[in-house]
Amino acid sequence: MQSNPDARVDNADAESNLTSVEVSLIDDWQNFRDDDVMQQQSDIQAVESEKIPFVGDKEPLSSLADEYKTGSPILLEKIKILNEQYAAIRRTRGDGNCFFRSFMFAYLEHIMESQDKAEADRIKANVEQCRLTLQKLGYTEFTFEDFFALFLEQLDDVIQGSDASISHDELVQRSRDQSVSDYVVMFFRFVTSSEVQKRSDFFEPFIQGLTSASVQQFCKTAVEPMGEESDHVHITALSDALGVPIRVVYLDRSSCDNGSVSVNHHDFAPAGNDQPSAQNGSLEAISPFITLLYRPGHYDILYSK
Amino acid sequence: MQQSRARLFKEYKEVQREKSADPDIQLVCDDSNIFKWNALIKGPSETPFEGGVFQLAFSVPEQYPLQPPQVRFLTKIFHPNVHFKTGEICLDILKNAWSPAWTLQSVCRAIIALMAHPEPDSPLNCDSGNLLRSGDIRGYQSMARMYTRLAAMPKKG
Numbered sequence: 001m002q003s004n005p006d007a008r009v010d011n012a013d014a015e016s017n018l019t020s021v022e023v024s025l026i027d028d029w030q031n032f033r034d035d036d037v038m039q040q041q042s043d044i045q046a047v048e049s050e051k052i053p054f055v056g057d058k059e060p061l062s063s064l065a066d067e068y069k070t071g072s073p074i075l076l077e078k079i080k081i082l083n084e085q086y087a088a089i090r091r092t093r094g095d096g097n098c099f100f101r102s103f104m105f106a107y108l109e110h111i112m113e114s115q116d117k118a119e120a121d122r123i124k125a126n127v128e129q130c131r132l133t134l135q136k137l138g139y140t141e142f143t144f145e146d147f148f149a150l151f152l153e154q155l156d157d158v159i160q161g162s163d164a165s166i167s168h169d170e171l172v173q174r175s176r177d178q179s180v181s182d183y184v185v186m187f188f189r190f191v192t193s194s195e196v197q198k199r200s201d202f203f204e205p206f207i208q209g210l211t212s213a214s215v216q217q218f219c220k221t222a223v224e225p226m227g228e229e230s231d232h233v234h235i236t237a238l239s240d241a242l243g244v245p246i247r248v249v250y251l252d253r254s255s256c257d258n259g260s261v262s263v264n265h266h267d268f269a270p271a272g273n274d275q276p277s278a279q280n281g282s283l284e285a286i287s288p289f290i291t292l293l294y295r296p297g298h299y300d301i302l303y304s305k
Numbered sequence: 306m307q308q309s310r311a312r313l314f315k316e317y318k319e320v321q322r323e324k325s326a327d328p329d330i331q332l333v334c335d336d337s338n339i340f341k342w343n344a345l346i347k348g349p350s351e352t353p354f355e356g357g358v359f360q361l362a363f364s365v366p367e368q369y370p371l372q373p374p375q376v377r378f379l380t381k382i383f384h385p386n387v388h389f390k391t392g393e394i395c396l397d398i399l400k401n402a403w404s405p406a407w408t409l410q411s412v413c414r415a416i417i418a419l420m421a422h423p424e425p426d427s428p429l430n431c432d433s434g435n436l437l438r439s440g441d442i443r444g445y446q447s448m449a450r451m452y453t454r455l456a457a458m459p460k461k462g
Contacts, residue, residue, distance in 0.1 A: 035375075035393070038400065142315040143370070143406050146308065179308060182371050186405060221397070224404035226371060 045095065055105045055175040056091035058303065064089055074253050077261040082249070082293075088303040089293060096227035099234065099292070099299045100188040105175050106290040106301045107244065112158040112171060114289075120155055126242050127152065133194040147187040154184060186226060192234050193219040195241035206233050229297070239268040245288035249302060251295050309369040313339045316408055323410075330413045340365040342374075344413050348457065349421040353449035354382070357457030361416065362392075363409060373403035376412060381456035383449045385423045385434035394419070395429045 061083055068075045090105065092098045111120055127148065134144055154174065157166045166174070174180040196203045200215040207218045210231060222228050239246050249265040256262065267288055291302040317339065320332050328347075335341035342363035348354025360379040366372045376399060378392035386395040398407055398415055407415075428434025436445040 139406060140319070140408065142312070142319065143408060146312060147405070183308070186371065189404070190406075220404070220406075221402045224406055225402050226404070227401075 048095065049093065052091060052093050053176045054093050054095075054097075054101055054178070054181045055172065057172075058088050058090050060088055061086055072253050074255050074261055075251065078251055078263050081261070081263045082251070082302075085305060086249075086291070086302045087305045090301040090303070092300055094298050096229045097182075097185045099230035100185040100238075101175070101181065102292050102299045102301045103188065103238065103246070103290065104181070104184045105171075106292070108154055108158050108171060108175075109168070110289050111155065112160075112168060115160060117159060120159060123242055123244070124152065124155070127191070130191045130194045130241055133198045134190060137194065137197055139190075144187075144190045147183050147190055150180065150183040151187040154180070182226065188238060189224050189226070191241050192237045193223045195237040196223060196233065199237075199240075203233060203237065206236075230299070235268050240271045243270045244290065245269050247288040247291040248294050248299075249291060251293055306367050309365065309367055310339060312370050312405075313365060316410070319408070320410060327410070327414070329417060330410065332410055332413060340367075340369075342409055343379075344409075346413055346417055348453060349417055352421050353446045354384075354420050354453050354457070357453040359420075359457050361413065363412075365409075370405035370407075373399045373407075374409060374412065375399075376416070381452055382420075383430065383433050383452040384420060385425045385428040385430055385437060386419055388429040389432075393429060395424075395427055 061079070064082070065076065065079045068079065090102075092101045092105075110116075131144075131148060135141065153164075156162070157164050158171060159165065196207075196219055197215060204215050207213065207215055210233065211218060211222070213221065218233075222231075223234060235246060235248065238244075246268040247265055248268065249263060251263065254264075269288075291304065293300045293302045313334075317334050320334075329349075330347075331345040333343050335343070342365065344361040344363065346359050346361060348357040348359060358380075359382060361376055362379050364375040366374070376394055378387055378394065380392075381389075382392070383389070387393070388395075394416065396415060396419055398404075398412065423433075423437060425434040425437035433445060433448070436442075436448065
């Protein structure tokens with residue numbers, strides 16, 4: 001795994017702060033039962049969900065600058081640099097699933113716009129491998145098959161020319177529909193978990209850097225449950241499992257010692273990539289078609305110019 | 306709704322097929338409502354719950370399996386992670402560590418494991434948790450065994 005020293009992947013827990021503040025306001029919280037706490041959590045989520053859909057509309061990059069108008073000069077400087085390369089941003093809801101949700105939309109949108117049937121067939125073969133891995137790991141088929149089926153259905157539907165083909169508007173609608181969107185997110189969680197467990201020797205040291213949990217325990221508590229945030233381990237595993245390179249652009253307040261400002265990015269290039277371009281080992285040769293903007297604790301989708 | 310129903314139906318078929326696979330768990334779906342289930346679980350051996358049979362009630366939400374089932378003990382039990390009055394269970398997989406990889410059957414197995422390995426640091430039953438935390442194993446086991454006899458075993462004669 002390539003690691004960018006400047007990359008802030010410490011998974012600042014922006015979303016859960018809200019919960020902890022709420023709880024600390026209540027003096028006699030011991031009187032609250034778990035049901036109440038869960039009820040409160042889902043109330044908070046309901047309020048949040050009114051602010052932004054699972055997947056937002058495409059917005060010009062200037063909307064990002066507006067957000068930081070009175071903010072750190074370093075951030076404003078970096079947004080200016082982003083402006084040279086990127087045209088637009090599509091926000092996702094900060095519900096802990098933002099990485100998977102961003103990946104879902106960016107990938108399906110890419111297939112829809114490119115109509116790249118070869119890529120769709122390629123990923124299907126990888127998905128089949130993940131299915132076999134989960135079986136080998138002892139997962140009961142019926143616990144994950146619905147999630148796999150729903151993703152494959154979306155993949156087929158974005159390819160035009162069949163009765164089930166959907167428009168771009170319909171893709172946006174489905175990404176906002178919980179019964180599709182959350183199922184596809186869950187599909188990616190299963191895929192990620194299967195890859196981490198399949199290559200547990202490789203992932204173990206990285207997981208030990210994050211938590212004291214075993215690889216399996218990590219998958220059970222930090223990968224498979226909905227709402228658990230993603231870290232470089234998740235991104236590496238998903239990119240490897242599906243063979244899809246991902247570029248993550250980092251927008252944080254880090255700067256160079258000499259005061260100059262640049263925007264870092266990191267390319268997650270699939271291990272064992274069978275594309276000829278990767279064989280020379282040069283990262284430059286890979287051009288990810290998925291670019292995500294990372295701000296500590298959150299991922300959104302970026303669009304190149 | 307449709308998705309949860311379809312999933313529960315798969316679990317129902319699995320339970321029918323594997324009926325004898327796990328003699329410690331008897332999971333039954335309500336005749337008229339697939340979102341309501343009941344289970345009888347055997348208290349694990351070498352614990353104060355040995356010899357007892359405990360009834361669990363499952364209420365499955367429409368968002369299942371994205372959201373966990375609600376489970377509680379109907380049989381009175383003295384255990385740090387079970388609310389003494391309501392039977393509510395404190396178990397991570399029923400809350401934030403839930404994932405669709407779990408099933409009603411595997412939740413039963415996790416509850417049996419919890420009976421054998423209480424977590425006194427996150428108690429719902431503070432009396433029970435305090436006994437364990439203060440190291441009074443004998444006191445804990447006596448109380449737990451007494452309630453097992455009173456509530457989870459057939460009455461004699």
